[in-house]
Amino acid sequence: MHAVRNGKLCTKDCLCLYVCPTGATDTETGQIDAKKCLSGCRLCVDACPSHAISLVLDEFPAQQEKTEEIINALYKLSKSKSEQEKIAAAVEASSDDPIVRQLAKAIGTSNRLMAEDLLREAGYMLPQSQNVKDFLQSLLESNQPDDFPVDVVEKLLKIL
């Protein structure tokens, strides 16, 4: 479990620098050095007056189990939302009217967010989960077009 700093909240009060026993919080990148950070120490988390530091687990528990029936119901909805996103994108691309494009963009974005949420609840919550790894692996094992970014998928499988 190591500490991370949220740059949007950090107001550079620097108390984390004072309390850190290993100097992990004082870096040139603005992020805490995970290699030096003592697992679970949390001195900087408690010292930070702007609540900009939190602890991130190195290993996460598996997502709550989903029944097949629920997963199928979520998939059916995500299909519909994705189809609607595609229609909105088509309207946006084919119109010269800035207001039509603006509305289409809003509707497309809204549908994207709903599809993301449904798929997440259907078992893809955690990026480093077995489900996600299986999905990536299945991409490599199925027929893909020539321009498929094999290197991106392989890299992900390696570092996740």
Added chain:
Amino acid sequence: MRKFTCSICGYVYDEAEGVPNDGIPPGTKWEDLPKGWVCPMCTAPKVMFDEVVTEAAAEIKTVIKEEKASEEIRGLSFVEMSALCSNLSKGCEKQYRGEESELFNQLSEYFKRKAGVSEGKEFSDLKDLIKNDLETEYPSANSIVAGSQDRGALRALVWGEKVTKILKTVLMRYDKSQNSLLENTNIHVCEICGFVYIGDEPPERCPVCKVPKMKIAKVLRR
């Protein structure tokens, strides 16, 4: 005297109280609210309100669960794979895993390009899908989830159904007013749940997922 609840944000209109701050005196009947009256909290129109039924006579809807082979349902389209990857990208970002976030983002963009752009589509093409979602898919999914302990799935369904109703009313309003709906104001989308809001400034908190307004983004006109 009756009460009506906004199905989007939960605001309750009480005929006995009215909304004195908006010039609606106590005792104003639901039918007598001015034309074009909208929810003071989230601007949902009147059709989005349900009367509060005091008796526990809330009729339980029986929904036929359609069974399809899971394979058929689960084959992901390019847009869905793009959505899956864009969400995983966000999941990595939240864990401060910048490199993984960027890689998932690249995959998401790749699938989006592969999905291509359809031709000859109009806003009206959305209506049947929205209708089917609201009349069939959400009731069916809700009835499946109701008997389980899966509150995560229930949450996604509750938020999604509300947002879908909002999209339905946005399209209805656009049908009626065309471009004047947005001409002199803004449109915003909640980056968390997809709630769409038409107005100069977004509400302090999203009425659907309750996130503060800093997460409700203005959609630019270009």
